[in-house]
Amino acid sequence: MTTDRVTPARTTPTRTTPVLEIDGLSVDFRLDASTVHAVQSVSLQVGAGETLAVVGESGSGKTATALSVLRLNPAPPCVYTGGEIRFEGRDLLAVSEKELCAIRGHDIAMVFQDPMTSLDPLQRVGTQVAEVLRHHRGVSRAEAAAAALAALDEVGIPDPERRYRQYPHELSGGLRQRVMIATALVGRPRVLIADEPTTALDVTVQRQILDLLVALQKRHGMAVVLITHDLGVVAETADRVVVMNAGRVVESGDVMDVFDHPAEDYTRRLLDATPRLESA
Numbered sequence: 001m002t003t004d005r006v007t008p009a010r011t012t013p014t015r016t017t018p019v020l021e022i023d024g025l026s027v028d029f030r031l032d033a034s035t036v037h038a039v040q041s042v043s044l045q046v047g048a049g050e051t052l053a054v055v056g057e058s059g060s061g062k063t064a065t066a067l068s069v070l071r072l073n074p075a076p077p078c079v080y081t082g083g084e085i086r087f088e089g090r091d092l093l094a095v096s097e098k099e100l101c102a103i104r105g106h107d108i109a110m111v112f113q114d115p116m117t118s119l120d121p122l123q124r125v126g127t128q129v130a131e132v133l134r135h136h137r138g139v140s141r142a143e144a145a146a147a148a149l150a151a152l153d154e155v156g157i158p159d160p161e162r163r164y165r166q167y168p169h170e171l172s173g174g175l176r177q178r179v180m181i182a183t184a185l186v187g188r189p190r191v192l193i194a195d196e197p198t199t200a201l202d203v204t205v206q207r208q209i210l211d212l213l214v215a216l217q218k219r220h221g222m223a224v225v226l227i228t229h230d231l232g233v234v235a236e237t238a239d240r241v242v243v244m245n246a247g248r249v250v251e252s253g254d255v256m257d258v259f260d261h262p263a264e265d266y267t268r269r270l271l272d273a274t275p276r277l278e279s280a
């Protein structure tokens with residue numbers, strides 16, 4: 001039997017000091033004939049060891065918000081029209097491209113839905129993981145290779161020595177996503193932004209990847225921003241949730257509070273569209 005209520009499967013831990021803070025962010029896409037106000041005065045924050053889920057229907061501005069953190073929205077047509085994104089006392093919308101380059105992948109990393117678009121098809125996967133360290137940490141080739149191998153092992157890739165030398169097309173979707181996670185985490189970022197990291201995978205592999213992300217977060221104490229359509233995933237993995245609609249935050253709070261007592265009709269409708277989850 002299914003009902004329309006999601007039951008969160010875990011309690012919400014204490015909020016920690018924010019590592020990343022988005023404050024009043026507004027983002028437009030200026031097209032020839034019109035302007036899309038994709039993100040409107042969005043504020044959110046995430047602390048070390050905490051998972052913040054960002055949910056909302058398609059087109060609600062989740063990805064545009066996430067990409068803004070590293071200024072990865074395509075400009076043009078993207079224009080950042082307001083707000084601040086604070087990381088370690090710096091406003092990421094104001095720092096130089098050089099500073100931002102040093103932060104990307106090192107302090108703040110991202111994992112996307114489709115690893116095929118993020119991985120270089122012409123480079124061995126191990127080399128791609130190692131490149132992050134070569135680029136950001138300036139370590140020797142041998143050190144980077146050893147760390148990349150360890151990272152492939154850590155994300156649960158079987159026979160990592162062999163996989164290291166393979167190209168993305170030789171790996172399954174699940175293994176490719178593990179490589180992406182290794183690439184994101186090898187630099188030991190303080191913030192991981194995961195945008196629909198399991199959507200392209202089949203259901204059993206989705207579960208494995210989510211479990212992996214949760215385990216890695218616990219081990220390394222990262223702040224995680226998880227963008228997803230799947231409120232079941234939110235109930236199981238996130239501490240707090242931000243609900244977006246039409247570019248705005250309509251509701252936010254601890255997952256259990258928001259899911260048990262949604263204040264907004266929009267949140268209620270999202271929850272109503274989600275099959276019941278059994279408590280763990």
Ligand SMILES: Nc1ncnc2c1ncn2[C@@H]1O[C@H](COP(=O)(O)OP(=O)(O)OP(=O)(O)O)[C@@H](O)[C@H]1O
Nearest residue numbers: 029036038057058059060061062063064065074077
């Ligand atoms: N590069 C772009 N050029 C023009 N419009 C864009 C661009 N990227 C996003 N938009 C628009 O901005 C709005 C927010 O899009 P966004 O991708 O952030 O939504 P989303 O909530 O992440 O959706 P989904 O869940 O489908 O990924 C949408 O109206 C979208 O069409």
